Amino acid sequence: TWTAANMAEELVEQVREQIGEGRAICGLSGGVDSSVAAAMVQKAIGDRLTCVFVDHGLLRAGEAEQVKEDFVAATGVDLVVVDASQQFLDALAGQSDPETKRKIIGREFIRVFEQAARDIVGAESSSEHPVEFLVQGTLYPDVVESGGGTGAANIKSHHNVGGLPDDLQFTLVEPLRSLFKDEVRQVGLELGVPEAIVWRQPFPGPGLGIRIIGEVTAERLEILRAADLIAREELTAAGLDRDIWQCPVVLLADVRSVGVQGDGRTYGHPIVLRPVSSEDAMTADWTRLPYDVLAKISNRITNEVADVNRVVLDVTSKPPGTIEWE
Numbered sequence: 558t559w560t561a562a563n564m565a566e567e568l569v570e571q572v573r574e575q576i577g578e579g580r581a582i583c584g585l586s587g588g589v590d591s592s593v594a595a596a597m598v599q600k601a602i603g604d605r606l607t608c609v610f611v612d613h614g615l616l617r618a619g620e621a622e623q624v625k626e627d628f629v630a631a632t633g634v635d636l637v638v639v640d641a642s643q644q645f646l647d648a649l650a651g652q653s654d655p656e657t658k659r660k661i662i663g664r665e666f667i668r669v670f671e672q673a674a675r676d677i678v679g680a681e682s683s684s685e686h687p688v689e690f691l692v693q694g695t696l697y698p699d700v701v702e703s704g705g706g707t708g709a710a711n712i713k714s715h716h717n718v719g720g721l722p723d724d725l726q727f728t729l730v731e732p733l734r735s736l737f738k739d740e741v742r743q744v745g746l747e748l749g750v751p752e753a754i755v756w757r758q759p760f761p762g763p764g765l766g767i768r769i770i771g772e773v774t775a776e777r778l779e780i781l782r783a784a785d786l787i788a789r790e791e792l793t794a795a796g797l798d799r800d801i802w803q804c805p806v807v808l809l810a811d812v813r814s815v816g817v818q819g820d821g822r823t824y825g826h827p828i829v830l831r832p833v834s835s836e837d838a839m840t841a842d843w844t845r846l847p848y849d850v851l852a853k854i855s856n857r858i859t860n861e862v863a864d865v866n867r868v869v870l871d872v873t874s875k876p877p878g879t880i881e882w883e
C-alpha cells in the first residue's frame with residue numbers, strides 16, 4: 558500500500574544509490590517541489606548536498622527571506638545565495654517569445670549552478686571532488702507537459718525539464734519525477750519540511766518572467782511585483798489560500814487601455830487575475846472568488862500600482878487555457 562512514509566524511504570534509498578559518494582547541488586526556490594527534493598537528498602547524502610538559491614530578479618516580494626527563514630531554519634541545510642538578477646535581465650533583454658524566454662531562463666539557471674559548483678569546490682582546499690549532481694524538483698506533470706511522457710505533446714518547456722541546455726555538465730537527480738503535487742506534499746511532511754512551505758501554492762521556476770506578457774524589464778517587474786503582492790495579501794486576508802490552487806497575476810505589458818483617474822486621462826496596462834482550482838495542475842477550473850474580494854483587489858491595484866488602470870479576470874478553464882499565460 559502507498560504511504561508517504563514508505564514512499565519517502567524508498568526514494569531516499571534510490572537517491573543514495575544514484576549519488577553514491579558523490580556531491581550534489583540543489584536549486585532551492587522556496588517552493589514545495591525544490592524544498593521537498595532538497596530535504597530528501599539531504600536525508601540521503603547529508604552535507605554532501607549544497608543548496609543554491611538563485612535570485613534571478615523574477616521573484617515575488619519576500620521570497621528570498623522565506624527560504625532563509627523557513628527552510629534553512631528547519632533543515633539546517635547548507636545554503637548559498639547568488640544574486641544573478643542583472644545576468645537574467647541582460648539575457649532576457651529584447652525577448653518576448655514565451656518559449657525563448659523559458660529557454661533563456663533555464664540556460665541562465667544552469668550557468669549559475671555551474672559557477673556555484675566551481676565556487677563550492679574552490680572554497681574547500683581539502684576537497685577536490687567535483688560537484689557532479691544537480692537536484693531538481695521535477696514532478697510527473699512537468700515531465701508530461703514538457704513532452705517527456707509517453708505520447709505527450711510539448712506544451713511548454715518547464716525550465717527544469719525541457720529547458721535544459723544540451724551540453725549540461727551535471728547528472729540530474731530528480732527524485733520526485735513520478736509524483737503528483739499532493740503526494741509531494743505528503744512526502745514533504747514526512748521528511749519534516751515546514752508546513753508553511755509544504756502548503757505553499759505552486760509558483761513556476763521561471764517566476765515573474767513568464768507572467769509579463771512581452772519583454773521582461775526591471776520597471777515591468779516592479780509593477781507586477783506590487784500587483785502580485787496586493788492580490789496575495791487580499792486572498793490571504795479573506796482566508797482563501799487553501800481554497801485555491803494558485804492565482805497567477807499577469808501583466809499585459811504590451812497592451813494599453815484608456816482610463817480616468819482623478820481628473821486626468823490615463824493610458825495604462827491591464828493586470829490579469831488568474832485564480833484556479835485544481836487537483837494536480839494537469840487540468841484546472843477558474844475559481845469563483847467572492848465578488849467583494851475581487852473588488853478589493855481591483856481597487857487596491859489600480860489605486861496603488863502606477864501604470865495599471867484596469868484589472869481583468871481570466872475565466873478560462875484548463876484546457877483550453879493553461880494555468881500560466883506563457
Ligand code: XMP
Pocket residue numbers: 702713714715716717759760761762763803838839875878879880881882883
Ligand atoms: P501550466 O501553465 O502548464 O502550469 O498549466 C501547470 C503548473 O506548473 C507550473 N509551472 C511551472 N513550474 N517550472 C515550474 O517549476 C516551470 O517552468 C513551470 N511552468 C509552469 C504552473 O505554475 C502550474 O502550477
